[in-house]
Amino acid sequence: MTESDEERRLEGTGVTPAVGVGPVHWLAADLELPDPPDADAVDPSTERERVANARERALEAIEHEREATAERVGESEAEIFDAHAAFLTDPQLEDGIDEAIDDGLPAAHAVRAAFEDPIAQFEAMEGPMAERADDLRDVRDRLVRTLLGRESTGIPSGSVLLAERLTPSDTTGLDPDAVAGVATVTGGRTAHAAILARALGLPAVVGVGEELRELEAGTRVVVDGERGLVIVDPDPETRARAERERDLEPIAEPVETADGRPIEVAANVGGDDFAAAADRGADGIGLFRTEFLFLDREEPPTEDEQYEAYADALEAFPDGRVIVRTLDVGGDKPLPYREGAPERNPFLGARGIRVALGELSDLFETQLRAICRAAATEDGGDLAVMFPMIATVEELEEALARLEAAASEVAEEGVDRERPEVGVMIETPSAAFVADELAARVDFLSIGTNDLTQYVMAADRENERVADLQDPLHPAVLRAIDRTTSHGGDAWVGVCGELAGDPAVTELLIGLSVEELSMSPIAIPAVKRRVREIDSAEARALADRALEAETREDVRTLLDGE
Ligand code: PEP
Numbered sequence: 423m424t425e426s427d428e429e430r431r432l433e434g435t436g437v438t439p440a441v442g443v444g445p446v447h448w449l450a451a452d453l454e455l456p457d458p459p460d461a462d463a464v465d466p467s468t469e470r471e472r473v474a475n476a477r478e479r480a481l482e483a484i485e486h487e488r489e490a491t492a493e494r495v496g497e498s499e500a501e502i503f504d505a506h507a508a509f510l511t512d513p514q515l516e517d518g519i520d521e522a523i524d525d526g527l528p529a530a531h532a533v534r535a536a537f538e539d540p541i542a543q544f545e546a547m548e549g550p551m552a553e554r555a556d557d558l559r560d561v562r563d564r565l566v567r568t569l570l571g572r573e574s575t576g577i578p579s580g581s582v583l584l585a586e587r588l589t590p591s592d593t594t595g596l597d598p599d600a601v602a603g604v605a606t607v608t609g610g611r612t613a614h615a616a617i618l619a620r621a622l623g624l625p626a627v628v629g630v631g632e633e634l635r636e637l638e639a640g641t642r643v644v645v646d647g648e649r650g651l652v653i654v655d656p657d658p659e660t661r662a663r664a665e666r667e668r669d670l671e672p673i674a675e676p677v678e679t680a681d682g683r684p685i686e687v688a689a690n691v692g693g694d695d696f697a698a699a700a701d702r703g704a705d706g707i708g709l710f711r712t713e714f715l716f717l718d719r720e721e722p723p724t725e726d727e728q729y730e731a732y733a734d735a736l737e738a739f740p741d742g743r744v745i746v747r748t749l750d751v752g753g754d755k756p757l758p759y760r761e762g763a764p765e766r767n768p769f770l771g772a773r774g775i776r777v778a779l780g781e782l783s784d785l786f787e788t789q790l791r792a793i794c795r796a797a798a799t800e801d802g803g804d805l806a807v808m809f810p811m812i813a814t815v816e817e818l819e820e821a822l823a824r825l826e827a828a829a830s831e832v833a834e835e836g837v838d839r840e841r842p843e844v845g846v847m848i849e850t851p852s853a854a855f856v857a858d859e860l861a862a863r864v865d866f867l868s869i870g871t872n873d874l875t876q877y878v879m880a881a882d883r884e885n886e887r888v889a890d891l892q893d894p895l896h897p898a899v900l901r902a903i904d905r906t907t908s909h910g911g912d913a914w915v916g917v918c919g920e921l922a923g924d925p926a927v928t929e930l931l932i933g934l935s936v937e938e939l940s941m942s943p944i945a946i947p948a949v950k951r952r953v954r955e956i957d958s959a960e961a962r963a964l965a966d967r968a969l970e971a972e973t974r975e976d977v978r979t980l981l982d983g984e
């Protein structure tokens with residue numbers, strides 16, 4: 423395969439658990455305005471009247487979109503348009519436009535000029551306020567378009583829309599059945615446009631960065647709003663998978679193999695999209711990446727904030743297990759408020775349980791208290807705790823002692839004492855080698871194939887140069903999985919790395935005696951379907967052959983049924 427034949431993956435922030443495929447169509451960037459005429463040729467009173475008329479028409483359009491959004495999406499999302507109406511009639515902005523007209527600019531140029539400073543002021547702010555600049559741009563562009571008589575944007579059906587950024591009205595104007603997906607150069611998860619895309623179920627990835635700009639109209643891309651990827655020139659396998667994930671109806675009930683072996687299919691969740699995971703048919707949450715509650719902020723979340731988040735997850739799955747993984751920072755997930763010199767090899771350094779038991783002990787204790795409190799709520803019986811990056815029995819014993827201490831502390835404060843189910847992630851070769859000893863102390867083991875592959879193969883999961891080694895289908899990784907399942911004693915064993923979400927590998931994992939699979943919600947319908955087709959004895963035979971394979975190519979050939 424030549425370089426140009428290979429698919430390319432651009433990373434951004436996924437905002438919807440949905441996937442789309444289609445050719446690129448660029449949404450017009452900022453509307454081009456011709457150079458303004460000489461000031462003498464501009465009649466201020468005519469221009470002021472034009473602005474007033476355009477404002478009225480824009481207000482009507484906003485009102486119309488507000489109603490349509492309330493109906494299609496919901497009342498709280500529709501409120502975005504109230505803010506737009508308020509911007510449109512803001513006296514300061516009105517004065518700014520009048521002043522620019524008095525300085526000799528025609529209407530559209532005056533609108534541009536008057537919005538410049540307020541947009542820059544919002545942009546200079548920290549956090550979500552910065553994203554309000556998008557709303558101002560939206561109002562500005564609406565006014566300019568109305569003044570130029572160019573209200574419609576004309577997007578070809580089936581295309582993936584790319585834009586510098588999306589405004590809320592760009593987004594609500596999109597028909598989710600006609601647009602395959604959207605991706606933007608800038609923007610974050612909490613921008614109004616992202617919230618709307620999520621509510622409309624539009625596959626969307628925001629904040630992809632400069633590389634997105636290089637994509638030409640017509641280039642075929644996959645927008646994976648769950649994994650936060652724009653895949654350029656997807657290879658046939660990726661496309662087939664994207665199309666499968668796009669079209670499948672979720673299966674709400676738990677599934678079993680064709681010969682009756684129950685397999686739990688759960689969701690990996692990083693933010694607060696528990697409802698989206700439930701909608702995709704997740705039986706529960708197999709991996710709640712709680713570190714996302716701690717990243718991208720200046721202070722750690724309080725115990726109460728965490729308690730609320732865990733309780734919300736439990737509420738979304740009243741009948742399903744919710745596995746809360748404790749703080750897993752370090753490596754590729756630096757904590758902004760963590761002190762200390764940078765490490766030379768952060769993936770081999772103080773990450774996961776190592777920091778939780780050491781320098782971040784206080785945060786860990788607060789988290790364990792919040793978890794114990796959530797376990798005592800009405801839906802809390804299904805809460806489980808899981809420790810990341812365990813390498814030794816001593817670490818596990820220490821973590822269990824801290825959990826016990828937190829449970830006693832909150833019990834003394836009057837909270838019912840519940841012992842949540844406890845599990846360990848198998849992400850290091852050492853954990854796989856001492857799986858028996860770990861399993862004897864916990865209820866379950868969950869194999870994190872992303873890190874396990876990185877450590878078994880000694881290949882940084884972020885380093886493109888060793889991407890070939892980052893394949894969980896290497897026989898060494900499969901044997902590490904087998905080592906874990908065959909030495910798990912009474913503990914049940916699941917997989918929560920990316921591998922779990924690949925339906926082409928489901929049979930092999932079931933054959934390796936995995937009982938639970940936890941994955942990106944988007945993959946759940948396809949995996950549940952696959953589970954139902956599998957016969958456990960055939961799966962075991964496949965696993966036996968895969969364990970004898972010498973290369974990953976041999977494993978892939980086996981999986982292809984050749
Ligand atoms: C893993 O390592 O496989 C895993 C699920 O954890 P994370 O990807 O969050 O490191």
Ligand code: MG
Pocket residue numbers: 810849870872873
């Ligand atoms: Mg991991």
